[in-house]
Amino acid sequence: MNAFLILEDGHVFKGKSFGAQKEVICEVVFNTSMTGYLEVLTDPSYQGQGVVMTYPLIGNYGVCLEDAESDRPWHSAFIVREISRMSSNFRREEELEAYLKEHDIPGICGVDTRAITKILREDGCMGGMVTTNPDYNLDEILPKLKAYRVTNAVKTVTRKEKTHVAGDGPKVALLDLGTKKNIIRSLSKRGCDVTVYPAFTSAEEILGDQPDGIMLSNGPGDPKECTEIIKEIKKLYDSDVPIFAICLGHQLMALATGADTEKMRWGHRGGNHPVKDLATGRVYISSQNHGYVIKNESIPKDVAEVSFINVNDRTIEGLNYKNKKIRTVQFHPEACPGPQDTAYLFDEFLDVMKGAKNA
Known part of the structure; x- marks a missing residue:
């Protein structure tokens, strides 16, 4: 299923949905770590945020629950260039996509994460939406994204x-x-x-x-x-x-x-x-x-x-x-x-x- 990342400055990125299929508004930020996506997902400091991973391949070693930094993931959304649908790791307990579905977190893959990161570095972190609705209305959405703030975190x-x-x-x-x-x-x-x-x-x-x-x-x-x-x-x-x-x-x-x-x-x-x-x-x-x-x-x-x-x-x-x-x-x-x-x-x-x- 197609998915869309919409930023408050009007940029729209089209990709594919993975994980939970739901619409969320969040603060879009980027992380430059090359490994440790589970630790990033389960870090409570990301509550209310949609995280762009700059490393291009995510999910290749699956989910090893022993490595989690808390009992659940805290991201509002997960944004990656390529999601590995099949992982290889003797410690793996489940696939990343199944883990996100289990915790009702939407993901979008197949988007240009380098371009997104450049926008965030130039203009700063901003409100964004991940949606699978192709009939989105920017005039209605953009004011909501600009008004979004992480509160009661x-x-x-x-x-x-x-x-x-x-x-x-x-x-x-x-x-x-x-x-x-x-x-x-x-x-x-x-x-x-x-x-x-x-x-x-x-x-x-x-x-x-x-x-x-x-x-x-x-x-x-x-x-x-x-x-x-x-x-x-x-x-x-x-x-x-x-x-x-x-x-x-x-x-x-x-x-x-x-x-x-x-x-x-x-x-x-x-x-x-x-x-x-x-x-x-x-x-x-x-x-x-x-x-x-x-x-x-x-x-x-x-x-x-x-x-x-x-x-x-x-x-x-x-x-x-x-x-x-x-x-x-x-x-x-x-x-x-x-x-x-x-x-x-x-x-x-x-x-x-x-x-x-x-x-």
């Missing part, structure tokens, strides 16, 4: 109840803003005793459980929308508990301490983004997925200092907080699959927790 993806992953090491409280499973795995394999809290848990409850450290996870949407969570994070900041934050958590900590954020033109999404450690001058390759960034000039100089920058566009990739045991990064040190260059940040967090506990 964290509330949609966060868990409903507190969960516990036992360990014999430091007690870590992980605030689930849309966490990826590999953040939990990265802590667990280092022996941490991890308790995962819903995003809207009060600081009093978290601190009342007497954690040795607190992690703020990744997540979707505009960080400024999370006003209730920001208030609680400010209370966590005021405590003496070591904190490590990733992606959305990094942005929310900045907002809680007086900095500002802004939406990027097209964001950073992929497994090949270079970041520079300003303390050592070393450059790491990182995995990233974000559409918002902290404004450099907004950071109170007595509160935090920039620790990492993006080599490509000089945007902020990390902050160290002064007179606090708090470190935050915009990229994903838990990336899987993807570069493992920055996994050492979990080891440093472990050392900070142990040092604080023995002080």
Whole structure:
């Protein structure tokens, strides 16, 4: 069946439908990863978005559920150049198309993903529609696409109840803003005793459980929308508990301490983004997925200092907080699959927790 991708600027791309056959409106973004399409699909940070994969062949190794970053895919739509209808992988459990149908996610293939990506890079990420209706009316559709915004994203993806992953090491409280499973795995394999809290848990409850450290996870949407969570994070900041934050958590900590954020033109999404450690001058390759960034000039100089920058566009990739045991990064040190260059940040967090506990 024919399918159409309609962008808010009036571009229309004709392709073939795969996955669920339904009509959706979403924010259209692109991801430059060469592998890991299941990890991309199951990353809660993509809630409300239709993702264009720049790598031309998707689905060739099927779906291996062990690799999923959450219990379900979060994309509104999946946009690819070529979908592999038959996969080859000894770990495969099902085909990608069947997986998308199972979770009611529409896909479109046979479109020029290079052309779509060039449009998004030139004009920025934008509203879009995937539809199988050949009688679409642009005059009716385009205003809806221009008006579309991803809202209530964290509330949609966060868990409903507190969960516990036992360990014999430091007690870590992980605030689930849309966490990826590999953040939990990265802590667990280092022996941490991890308790995962819903995003809207009060600081009093978290601190009342007497954690040795607190992690703020990744997540979707505009960080400024999370006003209730920001208030609680400010209370966590005021405590003496070591904190490590990733992606959305990094942005929310900045907002809680007086900095500002802004939406990027097209964001950073992929497994090949270079970041520079300003303390050592070393450059790491990182995995990233974000559409918002902290404004450099907004950071109170007595509160935090920039620790990492993006080599490509000089945007902020990390902050160290002064007179606090708090470190935050915009990229994903838990990336899987993807570069493992920055996994050492979990080891440093472990050392900070142990040092604080023995002080």
